[in-house]
Amino acid sequence: xxSEGGERDAGTHDPLPRLRWDHTGVLATRLRGGPGLRVPRxxxxxxxxxxxxxxxxxxxxxxxxxxxLGRPGYVNLGHADDLGGRYDEQVMERRCHDVLDAxxxxxxxxxxxxxxxGLAEAFLASWLAQRKRxxxxxxxxxxxxxxxxxxxxxxxxxxxxxxxxxATLTRQLAESRALLGDHLDIYQVHSAxxxxxxxxxxxxxxxxxxxxxxxxxxxxxTTSGPDQAVVxxxxxEIERDGRRLFASVQSTWNLLEQSAGxxxxxxxAEGMLVIVKEALANGRLTGRNRDPAxxxxxxRLTDLAQGADGSTVALAAALSRPWxxxxxxxxxxxxxxxxxxxATTTAGAAGGTSTAEDVLAEWAEAPEIYxxxxxxxxxx
Numbered sequence: 287x288x289s290e291g292g293e294r295d296a297g298t299h300d301p302l303p304r305l306r307w308d309h310t311g312v313l314a315t316r317l318r319g320g321p322g323l324r325v326p327r328x329x330x331x332x333x334x335x336x337x338x339x340x341x342x343x344x345x346x347x348x349x350x351x352x353x354x355l356g357r358p359g360y361v362n363l364g365h366a367d368d369l370g371g372r373y374d375e376q377v378m379e380r381r382c383h384d385v386l387d388a389x390x391x392x393x394x395x396x397x398x399x400x401x402x403x404g405l406a407e408a409f410l411a412s413w414l415a416q417r418k419r420x421x422x423x424x425x426x427x428x429x430x431x432x433x434x435x436x437x438x439x440x441x442x443x444x445x446x447x448x449x450x451x452x453a454t455l456t457r458q459l460a461e462s463r464a465l466l467g468d469h470l471d472i473y474q475v476h477s478a479x480x481x482x483x484x485x486x487x488x489x490x491x492x493x494x495x496x497x498x499x500x501x502x503x504x505x506x507x508t509t510s511g512p513d514q515a516v517v518x519x520x521x522x523e524i525e526r527d528g529r530r531l532f533a534s535v536q537s538t539w540n541l542l543e544q545s546a547g548x549x550x551x552x553x554x555a556e557g558m559l560v561i562v563k564e565a566l567a568n569g570r571l572t573g574r575n576r577d578p579a580x581x582x583x584x585x586r587l588t589d590l591a592q593g594a595d596g597s598t599v600a601l602a603a604a605l606s607r608p609w610x611x612x613x614x615x616x617x618x619x620x621x622x623x624x625x626x627x628x629a630t631t632t633a634g635a636a637g638g639t640s641t642a643e644d645v646l647a648e649w650a651e652a653p654e655i656y657x658x659x660x661x662x663x664x665x666x
Contacts, residue, residue, distance in 0.1 A: 348627060348629070349614045349615065350394050350617070351399075351614035352382065354617070356403035356407070356408075357445075358439065359439070359666065361664065362618070364666075381619075382406070382410070382413070383413045394615075394627075397425070398426075398428070399426070399427070401429065403434070407462060410426070428472075431449065431478075432448050432476045433454070434446055440665060442665075455494075472534055475506070477511075478507040478508065479510065485520055491531060498526070504559070506534030506536065506559070507534075508535070509535065509538070510657075512657050514545060515546045518546060518549040530556075533558060536561035539565065540564060540565050540600065541571060542570060543657075544650055561610075562607070563614050565613050568616075573588075580649070587599050587600060587642065594625075594632065597625070599629075599642045601613070601615075602632035
């Protein structure tokens, strides 16, 4: 599809289907008069250019999530080893900047943060200022709905508290804007679930509609838990003034947890921006997973990687989803970020990811089991 619509050229894949640019640089859906999608022009141009170079026509877009970079504790396997016990705020900020620099050099043009990721937004803001990145140079998404409560401690009793109330939206939106200003493009409900009630809260939905209508932000949501598919489909149904409210969705999809795939394909077909998170299952799809039951799968992934790290194949499987517009790397080190970047080449290799899916199909977990294991991962 060209920038003004029409049929897609054979052999190409528009990373933002059914979208067009208006004269202000805001993406607007062509579907049901849908909501504006505020994504910088550079993101789309870069995604197309890089993707065609790597895959001969099919764009791939790797983004960077800051969940493991903005705070001392996180649930990724081996997170403590990555940080090496160096939790001073200035050290953490330099580490975050180093990874952001490597991401920029590697062509990444989407960065994802959240209010609950400790100082992630502040670290990102200082990097943007120090590197003199103008608004629109990269897409910046963040989230509201969780409050960071760990007090910069790895051993805190509670690391974050969930609250999807209008008061939290109002407070955290102001906080995010104070730090990120005009760089902020996409603002997402953090881990929307049926249980939290946020998708039925008329006051919150009305407030989000105001953001949608004034064109300042794309309104999105992220999903977690065994009912991701249900939540994604519910989000597709929510409208204000006859137009769909949510223009982007971020969900967990990986070789162990594939249950949201069909719903995300539907969202993509309806014109929503689809972002994939936790493509390596918080380290469970890496060599750091010492569970003996995973050993055969890891051996096969390593074999498929042909000399590269087996996690590259797992990440490539997510990148190769036809409905995935952005796949987030959760790297906490420059080394891991560069290894993740290699997955874009792996994803373009004919047959590689389909073979990985065939081999790992028997290891895919039921959503209830996957999320039970996810909840039990220790903060480290």
